[in-house]
Amino acid sequence: MAVITTKGVEKVYNPDKIPVKALKGVDLEIEAGEFTAIVGPSGSGKTTLLNIIGGLDRPTAGYVEVGGEDISQMSDNVLIDFRKQHIGFVFQAYNLIPVLTARENVEFVMLLQNRSKTERHARADELLKAVGLEDKVHKRPAELSGGQQQRVAVARALAPKPTFILADEPTANLDSESTANLLDIMARLNQEEGVTFVFSTHDQRVIDRARRVVTLVDGRVDEDLRR
Amino acid sequence: MLFKMAWRNIWRNRRRTFITAASILFAVLFASFMDSLQRGAWDNMINNVVNYYFGYVQVHQDGYWEEQSIDKAFPLADSLEQVGAVEGVEAVLPRLESFALAAAGETTSGVLVAGILPDVENRMTDLENRLVEGEYLTEGDEAVLVASGVAEKLGLALGDTLVLISQGYRGVNAAGKYPIRGIAKFGSPDLNKQMVYLPLQAAQYFYGAPGLATSLALKLGGQEDIKPVVAALRTQLDTSAYEVMDWEELLPDLVQARELDTAGNVIVYFILYMIIAFGIFGTILMMSKEREYEFGVLISIGLQRWQLALSVWIEVILLGVLGAVSGILLSMPIVCYFKVNPIRFGGEMASSLEKFGFEPIFPATFDLQIFLTQALYVFILTAVLALYPIFKIRKLQPVQAMRG
Numbered sequence: 158m159a160v161i162t163t164k165g166v167e168k169v170y171n172p173d174k175i176p177v178k179a180l181k182g183v184d185l186e187i188e189a190g191e192f193t194a195i196v197g198p199s200g201s202g203k204t205t206l207l208n209i210i211g212g213l214d215r216p217t218a219g220y221v222e223v224g225g226e227d228i229s230q231m232s233d234n235v236l237i238d239f240r241k242q243h244i245g246f247v248f249q250a251y252n253l254i255p256v257l258t259a260r261e262n263v264e265f266v267m268l269l270q271n272r273s274k275t276e277r278h279a280r281a282d283e284l285l286k287a288v289g290l291e292d293k294v295h296k297r298p299a300e301l302s303g304g305q306q307q308r309v310a311v312a313r314a315l316a317p318k319p320t321f322i323l324a325d326e327p328t329a330n331l332d333s334e335s336t337a338n339l340l341d342i343m344a345r346l347n348q349e350e351g352v353t354f355v356f357s358t359h360d361q362r363v364i365d366r367a368r369r370v371v372t373l374v375d376g377r378v379d380e381d382l383r384r
Numbered sequence: 385m386l387f388k389m390a391w392r393n394i395w396r397n398r399r400r401t402f403i404t405a406a407s408i409l410f411a412v413l414f415a416s417f418m419d420s421l422q423r424g425a426w427d428n429m430i431n432n433v434v435n436y437y438f439g440y441v442q443v444h445q446d447g448y449w450e451e452q453s454i455d456k457a458f459p460l461a462d463s464l465e466q467v468g469a470v471e472g473v474e475a476v477l478p479r480l481e482s483f484a485l486a487a488a489g490e491t492t493s494g495v496l497v498a499g500i501l502p503d504v505e506n507r508m509t510d511l512e513n514r515l516v517e518g519e520y521l522t523e524g525d526e527a528v529l530v531a532s533g534v535a536e537k538l539g540l541a542l543g544d545t546l547v548l549i550s551q552g553y554r555g556v557n558a559a560g561k562y563p564i565r566g567i568a569k570f571g572s573p574d575l576n577k578q579m580v581y582l583p584l585q586a587a588q589y590f591y592g593a594p595g596l597a598t599s600l601a602l603k604l605g606g607q608e609d610i611k612p613v614v615a616a617l618r619t620q621l622d623t624s625a626y627e628v629m630d631w632e633e634l635l636p637d638l639v640q641a642r643e644l645d646t647a648g649n650v651i652v653y654f655i656l657y658m659i660i661a662f663g664i665f666g667t668i669l670m671m672s673k674e675r676e677y678e679f680g681v682l683i684s685i686g687l688q689r690w691q692l693a694l695s696v697w698i699e700v701i702l703l704g705v706l707g708a709v710s711g712i713l714l715s716m717p718i719v720c721y722f723k724v725n726p727i728r729f730g731g732e733m734a735s736s737l738e739k740f741g742f743e744p745i746f747p748a749t750f751d752l753q754i755f756l757t758q759a760l761y762v763f764i765l766t767a768v769l770a771l772y773p774i775f776k777i778r779k780l781q782p783v784q785a786m787r788g
């Protein structure tokens with residue numbers, strides 16, 4: 158069953174001034190449990206597509222369904238709650254709340270969902286262990302390396318067991334060792350937790366790890382490979 | 385959680401927090417200190433002026449203060465005890481007051497004749513200490529104590545005879561001759577020109593008003609007793625027959641002078657807090673700008689805008705509270721010090737005050753209200769300034785915020 162469906166998604170930036178057509182009709186179906194990379198040259202629309210799928214931005218035309226619900230019609234505040242319940246986010250950098258510890262960051266979305274303290278603690282500790290940071294539970298982001306911060310971000314995205322996780326170039330700021338390490342963790346959690354991952358990247362080593370590669374060129378799907 | 389974030393965010397940029405809190409601290413310290421000093425000066429002044437003659441509270445027959453007619457005199461006997469029994473009243477000064485014409489040979493002058501109980505009068509107004517010549521009155525005397533201005537105008541000296549002519553109670557003719565027993569000097573030119581004191585009995589006889597008084601002036605422990613005493617008297621006395629007035633009603637000019645003086649402060653405080661407001665606003669502006677990306681992340685992952693706004697609002701308020709509380713804590717001992725060790729004036733100011741018979745000291749007033757008022761100003765100020773980030777957050781779009 159498709160977790161995410163996009164149909165004829167177009168995006169025009171600056172429609173009144175100098176219009177930029179970032180997406181020119183994207184049809185895509187992401188199945189549950191997939192580990193999908195969105196690739197393509199710079200400016201091809203990867204970030205734009207991920208933002209629209211994640212309900213952070215709205216398509217100019219077309220629609221996006223998540224678990225059968227059309228998110229393009231939701232109001233701003235309803236969308237925030239929808240993201241809270243269904244979508245995990247990993248951004249390129251500075252994902253974490255600086256004043257919270259690693260564990261508090263991981264627990265954050267669960268807290269917003271009013272999960273019990275015991276559940277939150279257990280889940281946070283489990284995930285921090287899974288990403289190899291069980292000894293950094295009480296550290297603040299500033300005390301962690303870039304790779305460690307991204308691992309905490311992955312743990313935070315996973316914590317509330319979302320429908321899927323979106324990661325826009327999660328390894329762009331990491332060295333090759335940290336990149337490999339993060340990818341191992343993502344792939345393993347994709348297997349273990351069965352959570353759907355959609356990420357964008359430029360990095361060939363990351364692309365090699367994906368089991369489906371969607372290539373965007375100039376705002377259109379140019380190629381869609383499964384392996 | 386939101387509170388925890390707010391609290392920790394305050395300490396994120398310690399230097400900025402300290403500078404901002406210090407500016408608030410300074411404003412609160414300055415304002416509450418100045419306010420306490422000024423209030424102290426006025427309290428002292430009012431205390432002096434009020435106890436000089438009028439008293440904090442007076443009781444008259446209803447309508448007397450408006451007309452100031454001797455016909456509004458009332459029987460003393462029953463009212464006196466009742467009033468004296470009220471908690472907070474230290475002394476009751478019965479008086480029979482009316483205007484009269486004073487004459488000596490060819491010269492005449494309008495005077496205010498006050499019939500008093502010399503001993504009781506002394507307890508509040510310290511009249512005896514104003515004597516420059518002669519002796520103080522004793523009850524039962526058939527003699528007068530005159531202000532030095534009156535003696536001068538009429539060309540009279542100690543032991544000379546003063547002739548008083550007036551209309552007495554209910555239109556009877558009043559006339560009498562009294563030897564001058566003492567001459568007193570009043571710092572207030574108004575009083576010095578017109579005061580003539582008679583023992584109460586003599587005055588009642590002179591005005592043809594035996595057993596009557598026109599007013600009861602009350603000596604109270606302090607200003608804080610005014611309200612309860614007035615309230616108690618208004619319930620105990622028959623208010624259709626008596627009027628109970630506090631000094632603010634008796635001396636509206638003094639109230640006005642104080643208001644005029646303190647009105648200037650409002651401007652000073654306004655400017656002071658405007659400057660502080662700019663400082664706080666600068667901090668808020670920088671903080672909102674710096675955290676735009678973070679705000680974007682928070683809204684992306686599911687924090688509602690109102691939750692984020694609340695957290696930031698709490699943060700700004702906490703910053704204000706931090707500054708205000710430390711300002712208050714610092715100013716309290718300082719104000720206390722100046723309450724116990726009043727500022728003593730020297731020079732011209734001192735001598736003119738001493739001329740009035742006032743001690744030239746200015747103790748600060750320690751009143752929690754003063755500090756709370758400043759805290760309230762800071763709270764309002766920060767609460768309003770904190771609307772800026774709230775407004776920003778309301779419009780914040782995560783994608784744009786995170787594009788930097």
Ligand SMILES: Nc1ncnc2c1ncn2[C@@H]1O[C@H](COP(=O)(O)OP(=O)(O)OP(=O)(O)O)[C@@H](O)[C@H]1O
Pocket residue numbers: 170171177178179197198199200201202203204205206
């Ligand atoms: N907010 C915006 N306003 C105007 N144009 C935009 C905006 N965001 C993106 N664009 C334009 O839309 C096109 C697609 O941008 P997008 O960021 O989606 O590309 P991308 O594939 O993520 O690129 P990169 O690999 O560099 O991250 C580009 O031409 C970009 O300049």
Ligand SMILES: [Mg+2]
Pocket residue numbers: 203204205325
């Ligand atoms: Mg991009």
